[in-house]
Amino acid sequence: MNITFIGGGNMATALIGGLIEKGQAAAGIRVVELQAEARERLGAQFGIDCVDSMAAAVPLGDVILLAVKPQHMRIAAQALQPLLTRELVISIAAGIRLIDLSRWLGGYSTLVRCMPNTPALIGAGISGLYASAAVGPAGRSLTESVLGAVGATLWVAEESLLDPVTAISGSGPAYVLYFIEALQQAAQEMGFSPVDARKLAVETFVGTARLAEQSPEDVALLRERVTSKGGTTERALASMEADRVKGLIVRALHAANQRAHELGEQLGTDG
Numbered sequence: 001m002n003i004t005f006i007g008g009g010n011m012a013t014a015l016i017g018g019l020i021e022k023g024q025a026a027a028g029i030r031v032v033e034l035q036a037e038a039r040e041r042l043g044a045q046f047g048i049d050c051v052d053s054m055a056a057a058v059p060l061g062d063v064i065l066l067a068v069k070p071q072h073m074r075i076a077a078q079a080l081q082p083l084l085t086r087e088l089v090i091s092i093a094a095g096i097r098l099i100d101l102s103r104w105l106g107g108y109s110t111l112v113r114c115m116p117n118t119p120a121l122i123g124a125g126i127s128g129l130y131a132s133a134a135v136g137p138a139g140r141s142l143t144e145s146v147l148g149a150v151g152a153t154l155w156v157a158e159e160s161l162l163d164p165v166t167a168i169s170g171s172g173p174a175y176v177l178y179f180i181e182a183l184q185q186a187a188q189e190m191g192f193s194p195v196d197a198r199k200l201a202v203e204t205f206v207g208t209a210r211l212a213e214q215s216p217e218d219v220a221l222l223r224e225r226v227t228s229k230g231g232t233t234e235r236a237l238a239s240m241e242a243d244r245v246k247g248l249i250v251r252a253l254h255a256a257n258q259r260a261h262e263l264g265e266q267l268g269t270d271g
């Protein structure tokens, strides 16, 4: 495939690295990036063509991947609009709705919106994907090739479901890290050095996540299996239940979902 990235920051770097690792030819990748330093870094790291304007990237290829910050998207889209022909345009910008992106692109409709998360930086992300009605099976397949290069993908049937995707998996790494912090803090309070406490906490998470991933069983059942009657796990879980920890986490996720919705409204304005 021939693909042009608009914006060559963290996410674009992760996607380019993933694509090349999966066999995509460097000659088929081009990046439009305003920062000279970033252009040099990407060129040296991947041997790809990096340019400083969209006009210099024409022809834009099969896919254009918009990877600028949400607050820069309107300006970038308006600059891109006159150059579009029949490309598939994929946006990974958090919160930017397709109705707004399409307006900034002069009514262009072959659009896909994605919500990746930070583990994409090490090829272990999960991205929610939503395609507009104008995108056919070929466009969906191209999208899966691009976002699938940095982890798992999940299509959603309605764009509004990208708000909960943002709340669960987009913001999710922060909640997981918060829980790791709690395990680490407790381990330190019980006598471990910060290094050893971190190791105990992180490896517990990595191993349990892998166990859940590889097991066909319900996660609640897996949890019950490590909770023997009268044991330590039971004591800790009873304490968490008494403090309604799970309910409070669920409530926090609803707050994140609400915030994702609000940000979508704010970011879509033309001001």
Ligand SMILES: NC(=O)c1ccc[n+]([C@@H]2O[C@H](COP(=O)([O-])OP(=O)(O)OC[C@H]3O[C@@H](n4cnc5c(N)ncnc54)[C@H](OP(=O)(O)O)[C@@H]3O)[C@@H](O)[C@H]2O)c1
Pocket: 006, 007, 008, 009, 010, 011, 012, 032, 033, 034, 035, 038, 067, 068, 069, 070, 072, 075, 076, 092, 093, 094, 115, 116, 117, 118, 170
């Ligand atoms: N990082 C994540 O985990 C994550 C997760 C989900 C979604 N996303 C989305 O991914 C997008 C990119 O995030 P990021 O962390 O990779 O951002 P980033 O590191 O700031 O990269 C964006 C790059 O694009 C450049 N740029 C800005 N306007 C441009 C234009 N008109 N033409 C060409 N280049 C332009 C920026 O230059 P300047 O520095 O000069 O502005 C910057 O170098 C964001 O929309 C974000 O919402 C990121």
